[in-house]
Amino acid sequence: MSDKVKVTIDGITVEVAPGTTILNAARQIGGDIVPPAMCYYSKLQGSGGKCRTCIVKVSKGSEKDPRPMPKLVASCRTTVMDGMEVLNITSPEVIEARNGVVEILLINHPLDCPVCDQAGECDLQNLGYEHGLQKTRYEFERRTFERIDIGDKIQLHMNRCILCYRCVFTADQITNKRVHGILNRGDHSEISTYIHTAIDNDFSGNVIDVCPVGALTDKTFRFKNRVWFTKPIDAHRDCPTCSGKVTLWYKGEDVLRVTARKDIYGEVEEFICNTCRFDKKKTSDWVIEHPTHISDASVISSNHYETLKPLPVIQNNPVLQEANRKELEKTVKF
Amino acid sequence: MARKLLLEHINVPGINTFDVYREKGGYRAVEKALKTLSPDEVVEEVKKSGLRGRGGAGFPTGMKWSFLAKPEGVPRYLVCNADESEPGTFKDRFLMTHIPHALIEGMIVSSYALGANTSYIYVRGEMMPQIRILERAIAEAKSAGFLGQNILGTGYNLELYVQPGGGAYICGEETALLESLEGKRGNPRIKPPFPAIAGLYGCPTVVNNVESIAATVPIINDGGEEYAKIGIGRSTGTKLISASGNLVRPGVYEIELGLSVEEFIYSDEYCGGIANGKRLKATVAGGSSVPILPANLTLKLASGEPRLMSYESLSEGGFATGTMLGSGGFIAFDEDQCIVRNTWNFARFYHHESCGQCSPCREGTGWMEKVLHRIEYGHGKMSDIDLLVDVSRKIEGNTICPLGDAAAWPVASAIRHFRDEFEWHVKEPVKCLDTNYGLANYAEPIAKAEVTTGN
Numbered sequence: 001m002s003d004k005v006k007v008t009i010d011g012i013t014v015e016v017a018p019g020t021t022i023l024n025a026a027r028q029i030g031g032d033i034v035p036p037a038m039c040y041y042s043k044l045q046g047s048g049g050k051c052r053t054c055i056v057k058v059s060k061g062s063e064k065d066p067r068p069m070p071k072l073v074a075s076c077r078t079t080v081m082d083g084m085e086v087l088n089i090t091s092p093e094v095i096e097a098r099n100g101v102v103e104i105l106l107i108n109h110p111l112d113c114p115v116c117d118q119a120g121e122c123d124l125q126n127l128g129y130e131h132g133l134q135k136t137r138y139e140f141e142r143r144t145f146e147r148i149d150i151g152d153k154i155q156l157h158m159n160r161c162i163l164c165y166r167c168v169f170t171a172d173q174i175t176n177k178r179v180h181g182i183l184n185r186g187d188h189s190e191i192s193t194y195i196h197t198a199i200d201n202d203f204s205g206n207v208i209d210v211c212p213v214g215a216l217t218d219k220t221f222r223f224k225n226r227v228w229f230t231k232p233i234d235a236h237r238d239c240p241t242c243s244g245k246v247t248l249w250y251k252g253e254d255v256l257r258v259t260a261r262k263d264i265y266g267e268v269e270e271f272i273c274n275t276c277r278f279d280k281k282k283t284s285d286w287v288i289e290h291p292t293h294i295s296d297a298s299v300i301s302s303n304h305y306e307t308l309k310p311l312p313v314i315q316n317n318p319v320l321q322e323a324n325r326k327e328l329e330k331t332v333k334f
Numbered sequence: 335m336a337r338k339l340l341l342e343h344i345n346v347p348g349i350n351t352f353d354v355y356r357e358k359g360g361y362r363a364v365e366k367a368l369k370t371l372s373p374d375e376v377v378e379e380v381k382k383s384g385l386r387g388r389g390g391a392g393f394p395t396g397m398k399w400s401f402l403a404k405p406e407g408v409p410r411y412l413v414c415n416a417d418e419s420e421p422g423t424f425k426d427r428f429l430m431t432h433i434p435h436a437l438i439e440g441m442i443v444s445s446y447a448l449g450a451n452t453s454y455i456y457v458r459g460e461m462m463p464q465i466r467i468l469e470r471a472i473a474e475a476k477s478a479g480f481l482g483q484n485i486l487g488t489g490y491n492l493e494l495y496v497q498p499g500g501g502a503y504i505c506g507e508e509t510a511l512l513e514s515l516e517g518k519r520g521n522p523r524i525k526p527p528f529p530a531i532a533g534l535y536g537c538p539t540v541v542n543n544v545e546s547i548a549a550t551v552p553i554i555n556d557g558g559e560e561y562a563k564i565g566i567g568r569s570t571g572t573k574l575i576s577a578s579g580n581l582v583r584p585g586v587y588e589i590e591l592g593l594s595v596e597e598f599i600y601s602d603e604y605c606g607g608i609a610n611g612k613r614l615k616a617t618v619a620g621g622s623s624v625p626i627l628p629a630n631l632t633l634k635l636a637s638g639e640p641r642l643m644s645y646e647s648l649s650e651g652g653f654a655t656g657t658m659l660g661s662g663g664f665i666a667f668d669e670d671q672c673i674v675r676n677t678w679n680f681a682r683f684y685h686h687e688s689c690g691q692c693s694p695c696r697e698g699t700g701w702m703e704k705v706l707h708r709i710e711y712g713h714g715k716m717s718d719i720d721l722l723v724d725v726s727r728k729i730e731g732n733t734i735c736p737l738g739d740a741a742a743w744p745v746a747s748a749i750r751h752f753r754d755e756f757e758w759h760v761k762e763p764v765k766c767l768d769t770n771y772g773l774a775n776y777a778e779p780i781a782k783a784e785v786t787t788g789n
């Protein structure tokens with residue numbers, strides 16, 4: 001066990017591999033003590049450290065050097081030391097600072113959730129519910145940008161962007177040549193392509209999935225439906241370019257949207273190609289697996305009525321009906 | 335006259351040329367270091383001198399050098415930070431314009447100490463004349479055999495390059511500077527790793543201010559111990575101060591650390607007092623990012639003792655009654671200056687210069703600027719003052735690089751010490767547009783000073 005380090009987060013001790021970040025150590029514990037992360041994305045190298053929502057207090061640096069760290073640190077980019085003690089939700093200082101960060105993230109956000117496609121699965125919305133103020137203290141005009149189309153399937157709505165850089169890292173990681181990035185400086189910064197060239201890549205659609213807010217949206221799904229009226233089903237197909245493992249979002253018998261499968265932190269498990277995402281929108285294109293488990297805390301799971309009356313694609317398959325019943329039990333039990 | 339080390343020969347005609355500089359004893363330090371000292375001995379001398387970084391943070395230079403990782407087969411770099419852009423600071427530009435060879439000589443000595451064979455001087459883009467001056471100086475030094483291959487026959491090679499920046503304040507932050515030098519967007523990196531481990535192109539790198547590097551020349555010439563005798567306590571040596579504002583003689587002064595602030599402002603050797611016979615209202619002692627202090631706290635500590643120009647004395651009393659030496663940008667305000675307007679101006683600068691990478695600084699600096707603008711122009715509310723304090727607290731300490739702190743401190747300190755002036759702006763929305771609040775009690779003795787408890 002000598003190659004493991006011990007870290008205590010909010011009084012819960014866990015042993016993790018050296019080099020693990022505080023955030024990932026907290027995720028190994030799970031539950032409420034996991035700091036929220038808007039810009040960190042475990043699948044993207046180099047991401048994190050920018051949004052500052054995951055800040056925590058290190059009350060004891062390590063066994064060797066027990067001094068506390070002088071400032072709050074970004075848990076997504078700070079590695080654990082043996083004997084480190086971290087305070088997250090048990091420290092009023094952290095809660096206050098995090099509330100401040102959330103307020104600051106929201107001052108220039110348009111708060112147009114009623115017309116935003118991301119509403120219901122938006123990290124910023126969740127964060128705002130948990131940490132936001134009832135009322136804004138910002139009394140000035142908000143920053144606005146023109147909407148631009150980057151590629152024929154993706155629309156960039158820069159007003160909503162929180163500059164997490166995730167889409168930039170995605171392009172860095174899965175393409176050889178990134179064609180979009182950050183222009184300008186300070187609060188004029190914007191994600192953009194160079195003189196409005198389109199992002200043309202088989203995997204460009206993944207920027208929609210990694211976007212924590214509604215800044216990058218799927219044009220094939222825009223304004224089709226609210227996400228909580230659609231029901232997610234895991235499915236796969238034999239795709240020559242990607243793993244083909246996706247989530248289909250049904251409304252009645254129609255597939256409205258295809259996304260990559262996401263884990264409990266909203267991070268995609270595997271990146272999928274644009275063919276799967278934008279072009280395969282028929283049930284016959286896919287092999288249906290089972291209903292996707294949606295967290296009870298999510299607004300998407302609040303809509304039980306369709307689970308009681310399973311989706312048409314599930315009704316004629318006994319195995320899927322069984323899976324559906326299990327999912328239903330989980331929610332009803334809660 | 336106090337001792338001058340860096341600006342000793344500043345008035346010699348032609349000191350910006352190699353020949354005159356050499357005649358006045360220039361490049362002795364290179365000869366001494368390269369021929370008689372080992373790199374480690376040079377580092378040791380700098381450590382003994384107690385030289386502290388002159389760029390603002392005041393971190394001991396020798397210690398910074400000793401942290402440099404030295405893995406086999408990996409090049410090491412020295413980068414000189416000449417991206418001087420802080421409002422109120424102009425000492426590096428002065429040094430580079432008038433004695434460029436002092437910097438070149440310091441670069442050679444420092445590069446030798448660190449084992450760097452390629453070194454860069456990253457100069458702010460607006461300083462085009464200085465870039466030309468430095469390039470000419472490098473060419474002169476090279477033709478005299480002090481740069482290039484096999485310097486002075488010692489077998490040590492050094493190439494020195496001048497790299498113009500784009501003119502961004504953020505690129506004065508060391509990791510943003512390295513990003514910019516690599517040709518990327520000047521966003522500060524998330525630390526750790528520190529540049530001493532992985533800096534320029536992932537190699538161990540030391541980034542030092544122009545003045546710190548130039549200061550290695552007298553340290554090597556006279557010895558570290560001799561240098562440490564100048565100054566007071568842990569603030570050793572001399573420091574260039576860029577004095578500006580309502581002074582009789584603003585300009586760049588070389589002072590021995592430990593000089594009293596009162597003497598610096600009022601003596602004829604230095605600034606010569608406040609211009610036009612007015613009285614001092616406030617000072618910013620170390621460049622725009624350090625807390626502003628009212629006149630009484632500038633001249634005297636909270637305990638009533640005189641305040642000195644040194645790292646320790648200026649920061650005596652923490653942020654409640656103290657400030658910082660910073661980069662030595664000394665700005666004096668007379669009784670007719672409006673603190674609210676000045677604070678707004680600083681906030682505007684930080685809003686403009688924020689890189690936009692991390693959210694508290696990107697959004698918070700703009701917010702503070704807008705609120706301050708509103709107060710300055712008579713549209714403020716009483717609650718705005720507390721709002722500003724709250725926003726500055728939310729920025730401070732929560733950002734990747736110190737720019738967030740630098741933006742928050744001037745606002746927080748102005749409200750801490752000059753709250754009545756902010757309140758007056760809110761209460762007198764019309765009058766404040768064409769009248770100044772005046773001196774109030776800011777220059778009265780400390781006994782009546784508004785700040786007594788640590789907060």
